[in-house]
Amino acid sequence: MTDTLVTLLEQAEQQRNIALAAFNRSRARRDEARTQAQDLQTYRDDYSARWNGRFQRGAALEVLRSYHQFAARLELAITQQAHACEVCEQALARANDALAAHELRVASVRKLIERRRHEQRQGIEQREQRATDEQAQRMSKSARNPFAGTQL
Numbered sequence: 001m002t003d004t005l006v007t008l009l010e011q012a013e014q015q016r017n018i019a020l021a022a023f024n025r026s027r028a029r030r031d032e033a034r035t036q037a038q039d040l041q042t043y044r045d046d047y048s049a050r051w052n053g054r055f056q057r058g059a060a061l062e063v064l065r066s067y068h069q070f071a072a073r074l075e076l077a078i079t080q081q082a083h084a085c086e087v088c089e090q091a092l093a094r095a096n097d098a099l100a101a102h103e104l105r106v107a108s109v110r111k112l113i114e115r116r117r118h119e120q121r122q123g124i125e126q127r128e129q130r131a132t133d134e135q136a137q138r139m140s141k142s143a144r145n146p147f148a149g150t151q152l
Contacts, residue, residue, distance in 0.1 A: 005116065009109045016102035019095070026095040030088035037081040044074050 051067050 002116075005109065005113050009106070009113060012102070012106045012109050016099070016106050019099040019102040023092070023095040023099045026088070026092040030085070030092045033081065033085045033088045037078065037085050040074070040078045040081055044071070044078060047071070047074065 048071065
């Protein structure tokens, strides 16, 4: 096997490792975005429940207006975070595709190396078989003619 194929395999593995790291970073960002989205939704639900109880007892118009303004900003934040989650999902899908391509390249190079090793073994076995056959022929000739190798 040539050093070129080993070098090619090392480079392919290095690129695969870089793609794997990028995939892991994308997955971590996606998980963080999901967690933040869930936290925002939980906060909105708690905030709404807490203020709805207070509004049933009555509240000033200014307090009600502030509640609605904050609730609207909270809904906007939730919408923006949902969009951020979608962007993270798309980035994760791209990173997954890149990782799969690099994995395929590594597997292809390994298969090529294995094929070359197999070809080398076959070549060695064929040479050994030829040498064995030639030796058997010489022995067969000398067994039939015991004086074949001697000079008179």
